[in-house]
Amino acid sequence: MAVMKLLISLLTLGLTISCTTNVQVEGSVPTPLVAKIPANVAVYYDENFKTFVHTEELDTEGTWNINLGEKNLEFFRNLSNAMFSSVTEVDSPELTPEQQVQFDGLIIPTIDEYGFLTPKIGVLPFYSVSIRYQVLVLGKQNQRVAKYEVVGYGKSEGNSFTAGDAVGDATMLAIRDGGQQIAVELRHQPAIIEWLKQRNLD
């Protein structure tokens, strides 16, 4: 009887595991080749951004747990260091009076939305991922300077046996795509140009 119970437990465990796909996003973290924006900024990453995990249950493919927080954070730390003259990470979404003297502004990147499609539920024969990022730029007095939104997109080939890897690869490509838009386009936003002018930083 005990053996039967053990077998049933193992079978149940096996079925549960087989219906859950855990994805740990991995990939290289390139340093952008862009001119630095001449500003001394603070950056705040909230807990959701640092530890972002997307969990979704699909009718046909079970539960997906996609852990991108760690790689996303590493990517954005590298990105912000390459984009600005000086970057300091702070632990509050507002600058303190001391920090207002020290920094030209505060950058707060967030993930607003994550979505993915598999060939079974999408129209394309690929695994595809989109990530909506928001980059909030605050001035010295914590006033809003700009809110910039980008959608990073990535897709990857794969089959049912390599679905987890394909979603992981597509997520990494979506992070790169979002990062690329921020690295290249943020500096050209009218509000950013104005902010730099006002601070005599351009």
Added chain:
Amino acid sequence: MLSVAKVYKAQLQVILMTMLLMGCASARIQQSRTATTGMTTEESLVILSRTSYNERETEESFTDCLSDALSGGRTPIRLMSEAEFKDQLYPWFEPRTAPDSSDDLARLFAQPGVQQRIDENNVRYIAWIDGDTITTDRGGSFSCTVSTVGGGCFGVTYWEEDASYEAAIWDLQNLTTAGEISADASGTSYIAGLVLPIPIMARPGNAACKALALQLKEFLQAEG
């Protein structure tokens, strides 16, 4: 009885030979040259596939096949991997920022650090690969069964594939397009069920890859 078996055997051999011949794929190559080429053993080539957000895209297996064929053989070409190149030049060769034509190279090289990275890695040429393999026709009937007294496969199924690829070669030293090479191949693959399934694969994508690699090597290594 023996003669009937011999006739069946001969017929089977004829069918298999016919299918084997039809299963082959041969490639057609076209080349246009717009500038002189040539590369030293220290200089490298990067194979890049065009990324689009639609259904059609060059398969990773095709660029892998091309890289293997170019970096092997008697006269190997020094290659820098696509991933390493894109990392080194991030964010300028991502899907949204990659130059559309060699006319954009001058603008790209004006970006800080780009020229230096290209020089450090000794990248002389980029080959942009575009194209894919599609199934144009399929038919036949094929099934396999298993029962308590045994099993087997019966019938014939076939599918016809068309592979069409193009390489646009950019010279990063002269910031120009050096030329274009296209490779097309088609072939019909079969699976015949004679108790055991017998696959006869045409692999036109592989034929196009080998032909394109050979032509690309000649194009880049021959001074002309």
